[in-house]
Amino acid sequence: MNGWLLAAGITALGVAAVHIVGGHRDVVRPLLSCGLADEPKRVLHAVWHMVSIDLVLSGLALLYLSLADDMSDTSLVAWFVAAHFIAYAAAFLVVTLSVGWPRPLLRLPQWILLLPVAALAAAGAA
Template identity: 60%
Template sequence: MNGWLLTAGGIGAATTVIHILAGGRSIVRPLLGSEVAVEPKRTLHVVWHMVTADLLLSSGALLALAFAAAPSTALVLFIAAQFFAYAAVFLIVTLTADWRRPLLQLPQWMLLLPVAILALIGSR
């Protein structure tokens, strides 16, 4: 068993649950009840569910790879790169916004970055 990948997958799974429960309540419901035009609203709704699927599949893959006899290094590195990219996007958007405490306004990077780092370490 690879403890690094197990931990990365566990944090990824927890992130997925938070995304579904908290994000659904604080992001999706207000979006769907907003006055945004129908096409962009539904497009953002689809993107929300695409992210849910990606988080779920990536976390599941990390958990499965943690127990694999010979985990695919390429797959682990791909998932790590995804989570690094997601964390970077959140950090860039957050740090370029005109917010008083930007790193806490969109804290998702705090869950995404550890998954990336742990997966990277676990790929060795």
């Protein structure tokens, strides 16, 4: 068993739970009740669900990889998931820092949840 990938998978599923519960309350409900036109509103709603699915599947993949006997077969997938979470964190950091908010890193703190999954997956893939 690969403890790093196990920790990454559990953390990723925790991130997915926060996304699903907190995101529904703080993002989806306000989005669906705002005055945005229906098509972009529904596209954003679908994208939110796509990210939910992606986070859950990534967590499950990491859990599966943590139980694999031969790391040579799983290392590439683990590196892919690590890169995936780094890219998500980078997207949040770029968007947050480009807005010009005071204390921007705490306004959209999602990157704080995403980076540990990336680090744990990378450690497990190495």
